[in-house]
Amino acid sequence: MLLRDLGEAELLRRLAAYAPPGQLDDDAAVLRPSGDAPLVVNTDLLVDGLHFSDATMGPEDVGWRAAAANLSDLAAMGCGPVVGITVGLVAPADTPWAWVEGVYAGLSSALGHHGGQLLGGDCSGGDQRMLAITALGRVGAGVIRRGDGRAGDWLVSTGPHGLSRLGLALLQRELPAPQATGLGEPLRQRAIAAHRRPRPRLDAVQALAQCQPPGSPWRVGGTDSSDGLGAAVAQLAGGAGCVAELNRNALPMPPELAHLPQGEGWCLGGGEDFELVLALEPAWGEALVAALPGCQRIGDLVAPGAGDAAAAGSLRWQASGEPVTGHRGYSHF
């Protein structure tokens, strides 16, 4: 059964099953206000061959990842409750309905885990499959901003990095067999799950609020690591007018990954780990590291030296002072 066989009206009718009854009946969705919390809105594109591929994931994974990537941006802004998402679906007429069904099942599954509903959307034909997701949420205890770090802050990562890239490498058989086998089955499965089913860290936002030191105002620098840990750190450092000093012995990755020659590069530049990277006053950072399993201090923000203003936004290793390299993000063009 292809989309061509269904036609647009029947496709829309079937997709409406993934939204609350009547939700897709009108020209647009109406959101009732619920309290005074500001809204957070985010739009992400996922394009076949660039952001997903039949070779490495099924349609449910595509849907899950699409929602998760968007909700991760909400988490990176300090989002509490998720309101929902709109979904723009572009697909050629010869796309199987089963693929679309899988994608929407994956989207629904992610919303089921993290909150929020399918609010609306649009469908169109096109040469290449593409999803455009817009997610809406409400700010929780406070807004997290890329530019709100300060010199003296701890740099904190809510979880491991490089796993998603390792998962992709395993799915694409990039690693020689002995290397892949040496990682052990549990880590291989964990890496593949990290790639196919990333978890937006809305739970970490909650933990962050619970760890706020009494008397401290809300001030949290932060972003998610969708473009890579190094890129996230560089954004926090740049936004704070600081240099980021990273502890090379405390890079957030599993030891087995650290032993791979690619390990450090994948940890810093692999991307798509969807963890939060935060700049916090030390007492807050310490409390969060103690409270949130997997969360660790990875370095500090420091003021650039005199005459060193150009270095704001740069990364160096804490012990050696050498610049951190090899973490530059991916350019789409």
Add this chain to the structure above:
Amino acid sequence: MLLRDLGEAELLRRLAAYAPPGQLDDDAAVLRPSGDAPLVVNTDLLVDGLHFSDATMGPEDVGWRAAAANLSDLAAMGCGPVVGITVGLVAPADTPWAWVEGVYAGLSSALGHHGGQLLGGDCSGGDQRMLAITALGRVGAGVIRRGDGRAGDWLVSTGPHGLSRLGLALLQRELPAPQATGLGEPLRQRAIAAHRRPRPRLDAVQALAQCQPPGSPWRVGGTDSSDGLGAAVAQLAGGAGCVAELNRNALPMPPELAHLPQGEGWCLGGGEDFELVLALEPAWGEALVAALPGCQRIGDLVAPGAGDAAAAGSLRWQASGEPVTGHRGYSHF
């Protein structure tokens, strides 16, 4: 200068100029609440070759139309102030920057006319140019719903139909030269403008609120005619469980268009006129027709006859009782 030459970071830097300062600096956008009005959210896709074409419009037109189509859906829900839009842009690496610049200039121009700001978005490479717009607005005096019409309501159109389709025909040289010339230059220009620069009827929503008869509760059936006048009427009739009776002598189109053999078909099924089609109690309809230039009564909603329940959502001509045909919308698949 192609997107490949710019790279993603420089592209994002340039696009930020179309948003308020700092608006695009973070992972997502934060919207401060302004009063208790519910939000309206809408997502539309525009795909190269299906929704726009270099052959018939420039990049500023593409941007304007993309915003206008979305704001038209907000208007169709009863939107008052527009909050803004997010823009997802997919474009191949060999896309000229000048094209993207033109699209964003057109988007900005539409927002300048109708209110709202560029709130955020995303960019990606891809095989085919595509825009995914999500628009956010606040409900004005009340929500307009497709299903809120009732038997006895007037069917009202806020403006002419078929002009956008005529404009496309002129741009594609579909009409024989004598026929095109016979239309006269003013109508030709008007039709081309209707195709390239449609106006979302947020003004009509304001007029509608001002015309609400004293003592009448807010009850407005309505949708926009993006998919064609006939499709809009069918949705209102179906939502109300009614039959739509149209006055064939009062079809909303310029007389010159009515004289073309294609005129009636384009008026009913041409699509993309982005007017509002409303179902209103007669006193309200009469007041709106009197207050809003170009607005006219096109027919009525009537209860289906006994044993005629299957006819709900159907269209017939008022005088003859014959079914209205030839207005079926376009299917994307």
